[in-house]
Amino acid sequence: MRHIADVAGRELRGLFVSPVAYGILSLFSVLAGIFFIVTLSAFSEWVLRLQQMQAIEALxxxxxxxxxxxxxxxxxxxxxxxxxPGITMSLFASEKTNGTQELLLTSPLTIWDIVLGKFLAGAIFTTLLVAIVAAYPAVLWIYGNPGPELGKTxxxxxxxxxxxxxxVSIGAFASSLTRSQVLAFLLTFVILLMMMFMPAIADLGVAGTSEARxxxxxxxxxxxxxxxxxxxVDTKDLAYFAVMIGTFLVFTKTAVESVRWR
Amino acid sequence: MIEARGLTKRYGDVVAVDDVSFQIGKGEVVGFLGPNGAGKTTTMRMLTGFVPPTDGTAVIAGHDIFTDPIAARRAIGYLPETPPLYPEMTVESYVAYVAKINDVARGKRKPAVARALERCGLADVRRRVIGTLSKGYRQRVGLAQAIVHVPPVLILDEPTVGLDPIQVREIRQLISDLASPEQGESQHTVVLSTHILPEVEAICRRVILVNEGRKVIDKPLSELTAGGMTLDEVFVREIMKEAPAEQAAS
Known part of the structure; x- marks a missing residue:
């Protein structure tokens, strides 16, 4: 477990020497800016309309x-x-194409060192993305009167x-299954899309019983x-994330380990 | 230093390595020989802990690969057939990373890296990005990576494949140097897999020949060539011995 930080550090440095990380950071910032402006102007328009209609209660x-x-x-x-998926696709797939998988598995690292190190690198990167998101409500906080509610924000x-x-944990798992980054990207994307459509699928009624739904x-x-x-903030929801992350990390560990018994 | 006890690897019905045992003492330089597909790489992968043997075990510098895998792996410097390199890293940062994951103490890391780069003739290119290096240099980086933590055991899988004649000579010289260290340095036990016979004659003092997954010969080089035969002739004779039996079987 002592080497998690070493693996994560190398991974992050690898990300930041490639243009992919910068591309994703800039694309994300631009999109965040656009969505911020769009949602903000929609909100102010709505408030304006409520004022015109003198809908005191709604206001x-x-x-x-x-x-x-x-x-x-x-x-x-x-x-x-x-x-x-663009960040996580290379986590394990590139180790296979570089042949460095053999280096990692023959060095005194445990599989958990490798898996958690890679996850940590991905998680640090996405934390950076969320920090970019955080900058926008911070603007409202500073200039808004009244500003947003801190707890909710x-x-x-x-x-x-x-x-x-x-x-990230799902992407890491997909990447550990294949040596092709494109395939890892697509697989992650498909799993994430399916997850997103789960409620819609549930509402279609194909799920049958209400428990299944x-x-x-x-x-x-x-x-x-x-x-x-x-x-x-409900433990039920926090537990969901913990369970998902944990499950996919265990899957990833198994997939990485599988070269040993294949 | 290395003790293989009945190493066996089966992939389904295919037996890649069949009951291979040998002992290699400290400071020995052993050529691990055989035609392509004889099971050389598989044997080395079992020794280095990349794949577990189906049967049998190995003890590396006193550590069993099953019961004490981390210590066994720490005792080995391994250069696989294709050097395991991160193309986007610089030579120095890559070797430093390998030192780190091989538990070289923080304070000793810098001198260890410098020494490995020096020995492999990489001091001038240490700030270059690995992806821009020539094949010969990449092979050297692979070697530097293998020796940076001064492992008692060095396992090199076809270290000169695909190099030009001058690079081949340089790498061989380097391996010879590693086997007979300068004063005050610990001696490496070297296992070198290859199918290039002059390489063995140039570097090794002992030969283990494998064919179709089985150990065929395990003798000092001097003894093998004592009868006036070249290693080349011995090799061909041993390999061909198996062939008629195989034809009869099929």
Missing amino acids: AQANLNDGMIAMFYQSMGVVLLFLI ISGLLGLLLVSWTY DFFRYLSADVHLDQLVRGL
């Missing part, structure tokens, strides 16, 4: 968190779904952070993100 309830930041966070969650960010780490809904990261964005 009293309108707030930045529910009217704008929630939408902004959810959009960024979708953006993460598209970008994270932060619990939403926590949600995004957990979603991103979940995506609840189960399908539970699998979706979005459902749990929603709760956190609304400021509801």
